[in-house]
Amino acid sequence: MSPTRQLANDPLTSSWAAGLRSSLRAYARTHLPDAMVPAHFVVVPELPKLPNGKVDRGSLPPLTADETPETAFVAPRTQVETELARIWQDLLGLSKVGVETSFFDLGGDSLTVLQMAAQVRDVYDVRLDLRRMFEDPTVAQLARMVSSQADPTVTGAGNPRGVASEAMVADAVLPADIVPEEGALPPSTGPYRTVLLTGGTGYTGAFLLRELLDRSAATVHVLVRADGAAQASERVRENLAEYGLLRDGDEERIIGVPGDTGRPYLGLTKSTYHELAAEVELIIHNAAISSWIVPYAKIKPVNVFGAMEVLRLACRKRVKAVHFVSTIGVYPGHEGARSWPETRLTEADHVVGGYRQSKWVADSLMLQARDRGVPAHVYRLGAITGSQTTGACSPDTFINHLIKGCVQLGAYLDYDLLLDLVPVDFCAATVVHTALSGGRAESVFNVPSARSVSMNEIFELIVAYGYPLRRLNYQDWYRELAAAVERGEENELAVYLPLFGADRPAEEVGYLGSKPDFRTDNLRAALDGSDIACKPVDRELFDRYLDYFVSTGFLPAPPGGTARPENQWSALS
Template identity: 80%
Template sequence: MNRRLANDPLASSWAAGLRGSLRGYARTHLPEAMVPAHFVVLPELPKLPNGKVDRGSLPRPTAEESTETAYVAPRTPVETQLARIWQDLLGLPKVGVETSFFDLGGDSLTVLQMAAQVRDAYGVRLDLRRMFENPTVAQLGRMVGSQVDPQISGAGNPRGVGGEEMLADAVLPADIAPGPDALPPAAGPYRAVLLTGGTGYTGAFLLRELLDRSTATVYVLVRAADRAQADVRVLDNLAEYGLLRAGDSERVVGVPGDTGRPYLGTSRRAYRELAETVEMVIHNAAISSWIVPYAKIKPVNVFGALEVLRLACDTRVKPVHFVSTIGVYPGNQGERRWDEERLTETEDVVGGYRQSKWVADTLMLQARERGVPTHVYRLGAVAGAQTSGACSTDTFINHLLKGCIQLGAYLDYDLLIDLVPVDYCAAAVARIALGGGFHEPVFNVPSAGSSSMNDIFQLVVDYGYPLRKLDYRDWYRELVAAVERGEENELAVYLPLFGEDRPADEVGYPGSRPVFGTANLQAALDGSGIECRPVDRTLFDVYLDYFVSTGFLPAPPQR
């Protein structure tokens, strides 16, 4: 019988490597506050007699030593006192001044509790957005010290990069171009289509439209261990939104891969099959979180776009239909019109997500100049289906709705929100992509009419939720106080986007009144019957009904 050695050095080395890989992957895809502090590697999970995981028997996580958690002792009286606050709060014997609060086991709740204790000790209200960006005792000491570092407390957007870096990243590499032996693009109807991002909610509706509007086999790139698991993930995602139909499994091919890796994270054999078989690509995959910095989003949102374009040039030239966002347009005070044209301005395009989509959008249109038929769709803020209300709960807008309902108050803020139903977006993209005869490079896909944030929350109040309308500063103070008290709130993880005086620019520009030209879109949809419903009382009730039915929102007391 083989027995594991208690001090097996090879197993320990392997476990350490796995923990490092998991932490690196998490930091690539999650904001720092959501990265697990510790990873525990077990040979197998303890099970109950019914086969479920016995959570009570799981070992308690313990910190593993690494260069990331190397101890640096406090150097000043302020750092010493702050380190003691952290030790008491986190139950640790010592705290290094250069170690992240989140690496030590803190989370978005305990960082609020820590901020309250620091405020009581020093009479200083911390800039929480800056604290989330660099959560160390050393940083905190500079924030509460008598000599505040202007680089720490000043304005700016830490999740984004400068315009020069955006422009540098938006230069298409020389190797991305159809080779002399590449076959010309196939004419529709297409027999094989590749869809990325097919396990998100926009992806689910795109897949449904592709299946309904064509007879093509749809290859769906998805993170999975093998083909069987990939198929299950794709079909389960369709089922989650009520979109699974009989016979779908015969036309859906799950492809294990990763958009953010070379060759789309597939095996060479699978990549060769895609290059030779696929005739058209819809590239929808993206990290869409507003609180993840540009550097962490770049591998998927920018490099992923490059990998898709490389595939489009291999063996046969393939049209690429890229799902972008109206967030690539700069935010401006007052009214400004944005037509369906190539992007030129980087200033006031802020935050990692919007900037990464700006870069990818620009790369797509450069590839068009080299002979790849690319099309870009700039969608508004994608909301629930106008037919069923089905929607992902994991969007900033939906987290904001729930957080305000949990708080019992919403922020009075002069902001327009462009909500566009997901089924309308999917139908528009699929019709144009499958048609093959539309040559325009850019399509704006906004809502039927923007809504003010106050109007949206009035619809929530009309539905039966008793919300108070508060001045932004009062609302922010109530939100922080609620999280400090340990109350559950959906917005706790988004605190980096809110400051004492105003939200971060990613949330939106107050007073901005953009107008989106849709001449190309309207020409392409003419006669199709595809129409966008306005977000009015009737449609918003459909959305809220869905959230209540799924348990995302509690039933309103006054309904």
């Protein structure tokens, strides 16, 4: 018998193959966009070869939907599991479904999971907790949810997007090689001739770039995912133009650099890496995956490893100051009052969700690098909102998705959380002004809003603008939202359903009764004597944001027009 021939009943090989598929899929999820992660993996003893030694693709076994990823097949064990498995089979076009296999690993997606939930409701007359379904999308979990005797461990499930605080602390150890190399030139204190900006094709990045161009004479290299230098520069200019920030002559001082923050050496060619290491005098590191629903493992390459790669570059040829854009989300969530000084982080517990945890780790790495001689500075920004001068606002933030989703639903949630909304142009001016000042002794800057506002206040401003939104208690609001999404109605919050449970939202959304006090002693010292000031979020400023959203089509115009007098605000030009 051939040594590679698989036995008809070989549980050890089957278990090993299942483990390999699981590892391959986890690796793919970490390094690839969702759409590119293979739905199925086929494990073979060896690859068939042609006489010339190349793989004989024609002899590879066919991909079949019967391949069950992640775990070996576990058959339904109860009548409920059997019926639910049949629903999944019909919906996904499979001949069998294991009860411990993830719905998404079988080929499902956010749309089909909602279709599945609707079918389950029709059969069992129960409305699923979609947040729990996203957290553990298996037939076994689903059977417990529809059962009259719910498993109490299900409702106590941990946050699936994050990791334990011990894992965060373990990741927050700066590698030994990140230290200024022998013979490196000392850091410059300005004026700076060459600056590197990461995240320059994002919303905050556009305003950071504008401030760099306006407040200095430096040439700005902008790291961009692109096929070449020309495309990189074009992407940067298009992003500036999108928010009305492009000026004549900008192209002479902007150099697009094809690269990738989530790859070794920032995805740069060897020659470009050495060139930047020698020429760049200042780095503003803004690049990050900021989605609240992406797990820590998937965010880690860009947000954590990317921070390490930026610090490595800062240590080569010439020591460079690194100004890192962080978030006040690195502070743990707490009920009641708590003061947060501008100092290094010491608490990892209750920092929840992949995004906040990755920022906590990167924030910690930056200050460790400072201990080794890299002049690193950290800016913990509040929730970024629109420009306080033009109203230009990114639609791609959680709070703005929440606003649009509630407008589409015609109702908002009565869940009174405090929000720290900070205008993007104030944040950008603060970071760039402080960075260009050079040689500041302070290492951490809290950049909160001028005045915290409650979520209910925000929605009252939206109602005052002219949107007829009903105010519902959280449970009723969630039921209406889940029902609308299950019916297939378009709603901006569909992708955020994992953040909402039947009884309360996930911790990432915020803590009821939390009253943080963010100290700003270092911030005030850095801005002393400048003209940089933060406007509070009030009726005047929020009307400007809503005007912008209506003008761009992100929001429909209120049915009866705006409620404010027409002569109070002119339309955005």
